[in-house]
Amino acid sequence: MDYDVDVAVIGGGLAGISAAITAANKGLSVIVLERGEHSGSKNVSGGRMYVHSLKKLLGPKFKDAPLELPIKKETFEIYTGEKKISFSFENKETENSYSILRSKFDAWFASEAENLGIPISYSTLVSGIDREDGGLVLRSDRGDIRTPLVIESDGAAAFASRYLGLVKEKKFPMQPVEKIEDNPDFMPKQFMVGIKEIIDKKTQGDYGEARTILGLSDGIKGGGFSYTNKETTSIGLTLKLDSLEKHKEKAFNIIEDFREKLGIDGKLLEYSAHLIPFYRFDSLPPRYADNLMVTGDAAGFLINDGFTIRGMDNAIESGRIAGEAAKKIFDSGNFSDTFIYEQMLEDSFILKDMKAASRISTLFGNERTFDAYPKMMAGIMERMFSVTDNPRDNIKDVIRGEVKKNGIGYYTLIEDMLKVI
Amino acid sequence: MMDLIKRLGLNKNEVGNTSHITVNTDICKTCVDKPCTKVCPAGTYEEDKENGITVHYERCLECGAALYACPFGALGFKYPEKGVSYIYG
Numbered sequence: 252m253d254y255d256v257d258v259a260v261i262g263g264g265l266a267g268i269s270a271a272i273t274a275a276n277k278g279l280s281v282i283v284l285e286r287g288e289h290s291g292s293k294n295v296s297g298g299r300m301y302v303h304s305l306k307k308l309l310g311p312k313f314k315d316a317p318l319e320l321p322i323k324k325e326t327f328e329i330y331t332g333e334k335k336i337s338f339s340f341e342n343k344e345t346e347n348s349y350s351i352l353r354s355k356f357d358a359w360f361a362s363e364a365e366n367l368g369i370p371i372s373y374s375t376l377v378s379g380i381d382r383e384d385g386g387l388v389l390r391s392d393r394g395d396i397r398t399p400l401v402i403e404s405d406g407a408a409a410f411a412s413r414y415l416g417l418v419k420e421k422k423f424p425m426q427p428v429e430k431i432e433d434n435p436d437f438m439p440k441q442f443m444v445g446i447k448e449i450i451d452k453k454t455q456g457d458y459g460e461a462r463t464i465l466g467l468s469d470g471i472k473g474g475g476f477s478y479t480n481k482e483t484t485s486i487g488l489t490l491k492l493d494s495l496e497k498h499k500e501k502a503f504n505i506i507e508d509f510r511e512k513l514g515i516d517g518k519l520l521e522y523s524a525h526l527i528p529f530y531r532f533d534s535l536p537p538r539y540a541d542n543l544m545v546t547g548d549a550a551g552f553l554i555n556d557g558f559t560i561r562g563m564d565n566a567i568e569s570g571r572i573a574g575e576a577a578k579k580i581f582d583s584g585n586f587s588d589t590f591i592y593e594q595m596l597e598d599s600f601i602l603k604d605m606k607a608a609s610r611i612s613t614l615f616g617n618e619r620t621f622d623a624y625p626k627m628m629a630g631i632m633e634r635m636f637s638v639t640d641n642p643r644d645n646i647k648d649v650i651r652g653e654v655k656k657n658g659i660g661y662y663t664l665i666e667d668m669l670k671v672i
Numbered sequence: 673m674m675d676l677i678k679r680l681g682l683n684k685n686e687v688g689n690t691s692h693i694t695v696n697t698d699i700c701k702t703c704v705d706k707p708c709t710k711v712c713p714a715g716t717y718e719e720d721k722e723n724g725i726t727v728h729y730e731r732c733l734e735c736g737a738a739l740y741a742c743p744f745g746a747l748g749f750k751y752p753e754k755g756v757s758y759i760y761g
Contacts, residue, residue, distance in 0.1 A: 292757040293734065354761035376751055392753060408736040410751075439707075444737040446713045448679075449760045483760065496707030496741045503713050507673045521760045522679040524713040524735040 256282045258577050259389055259398040261377050261411050263290040264353075265563055266547030266570035267404030268360045269308055271369050273574025274402075279581060283364065283371040284391060290371065291357025295447055295525035296563060298478035298485040299461055300356075301348045304567035309363070317359045319350035319480040320459030330466030330512075334629035343458075350459045350478040350485065351563070352449075377405075380414040385586065387542050399586040401543050402573045404566075407442065407526040409536060409549040417537045439492035440616075441534070441551075443473060443527040446506045447487035452517035454479035466625050467512050469505045471495050472615065477513065484515055489527055489560075491616075527562070528553050532609035538596065541587035544573040552601055555615060556608035557671060565601050572599060610670045619667065623657040630656065676715050680731055686754035691729040699746035700724025708738040708747065732756075 258274050260267045263285030271281045287293040299322055306313045323345055328337040361371055372393060379390040380401070389396040403411040412418040454460065464475035472494040477486045488509055495502060530536065530551040538550045546552075547566035554561050576592035583591075596602050614620050630653040635646065644652070654664060693716070700706075701724035708717040708725065714733045720726040725746075733756055739749045 286751055288754075288757055291761055293755075294761050295758060296761070352760045354758045357761070374754070376753060378750070408739065438740050439711075442737065442740050444711060444713060444735055485760075490711075492711055492737060492741050496705070496710045498710055501710055501712075501715070502737075503676045503679075503715055504673070506713070511673065519674055519679065519682060521682055521758060522733075523683070523756075523758055523761065524733040524737070526736045526740075 255397050256280050258400045260402045262404035266566035268364050269567045269570030270402045270574040271364050273571045274577045275367050275369050277578035284375045285373050286376045289358050290361035291354040294353040295523040296353050297476045298350050299348050300351045300563040304564040321346040322348045322461045323458040324460040326462045328464045329625045331625040331629045350480045403545045403549050407528045407548040441530050442492050443489045443529045445489045445525045445527050447523045449521040450484045450517040452484040467509050539589040539593050544592045546570045546573050554604050554608050557611050627653045627657045685756045687730040692750045692752040693727050693729045694748035695725050696746040697723040699744045707741045711737045711741040
């Protein structure tokens with residue numbers, strides 16, 4: 252088959268642009284297919300990027316990146332009923348993460364690729380992929396593209412993997428409704444929906460603050476966030492689908508309730524939503540197949556270790572690795588040998604950090620983290636900060652009492668604590 | 673609380689002439705919990721006495737949550753040709 256291009260990248264977001272830049276720098280011909288009218292127009296992130304991967308990719312050009320503010324203050328807030336526990340950490344020296352608005356950032360990132368001569372086809376929707384003569388044919392509303400190698404960077408829903416049958420389309424027959432959870436093809440546990448609002452509120456300081464907020468998601472597994480940008484504030488919730496779909500309240504009401512409880516006033520400027528991968532480490536979707544490498548959210552590269560939740564640095568790094576792997580695959584001439592990419596991923600921080608975080612991630616799948624533990628902590632604080640006519644209990648007895656009151660077993664508590672440390 | 677439709681009105685959305693979402697109403701009619709109505713941040717899916725579910729595809733933010741939340745595979749979802757464009761993102 253005559254190929255139109257060495258590498259076709261599906262999706263012009265962080266992973267896709269990073270892959271395209273890397274492959275082009277290695278001398279390959281590349282095209283990027285982006286369904287938005289510009290890169291970033293369909294993208295939503297909570298709003299903070301750890302910038303190490305971007306620095307590695309861009310070198311000195313990093314300083315031109317249109318990031319928002321360096322995050323120098325981290326605040327954790329845990330709400331339980333009328334009680335709230337919070338703690339903050341401030342470090343004036345750090346610039347390892349920035350708040351970010353993706354519509355602006357991705358458009359700039361794509362222009363960096365275009366400056367290298369990489370064509371990006373916007374408003375281009377890939378609607379199918381066929382295997383033909385050892386290569387792939389991408390079907391799009393702008394015509395077919397024949398290529399020996401595809402880098403998939405199309406986000407959490409991973410349509411390219413679905414077209415190729417790597418992620419199974421749901422084709423199961425109608426089930427009795429009372430057996431929803433028994434259906435093995437039912438996948439809501441593997442995703443969260445992120446709902447975000449941009450508020451017209453400018454921060455006072457010259458640096459950014461990140462707030463991680465637990466306990467304001469109406470009892471649904473997940474959490475809230477707030478990031479300060481240059482001119483605006485980003486707030487939002489990430490909600491686990493399996494927890495949300497059984498809930499009494501609808502997602503679009505929960506987010507408004509969250510905004511009101513946070514008490515951030517200012518005009519609402521934008522309302523957005525995006526799917527977030529939330530796979531268990533041992534059930535990640537396929538990362539490679541003949542002629543295909545999967546990057547970023549499509550490969551489920553989200554790392555949550557309790558302190559940091561990050562997908563953007565993984566997206567950029569996995570794209571960079573896929574771009575490098577593309578060159579190696581071209582040199583070998585064997586386009587089914589995409590296992591090179593997997594090997595390179597295994598040597599990278601991505602899979603190492605994901606594996607390390609996988610133990611603690613299980614904490615975010617259980618109810619204790621969102622109910623019993625916050626109540627226990629608030630109960631301990633309440634008793635330590637209250638003075639009455641009764642003699643004071645010592646802290647050991649208070650902790651013991653609150654653990655018992657909230658129905659937490661000591662073995663479970665120790666096991667959960669070990670996951671954190 | 674800001675009304676959902678007003679919130680959606682903040683976004684630029686080029687809505688196509690035909691729906692990019694289809695539902696199998698034979699299935700929706702028998703579905704009790706209607707999980708799509710809970711997870712969709714845009715209120716795209718509304719409970720309907722006659723058909724089970726009515727789809728307001730013009731509200732869709734293209735997140736794909738409903739696709740993974742429907743336990744019966746009753747949902748056909750393709751990205752729209754144009755659709756939503758965020759200014760902030």
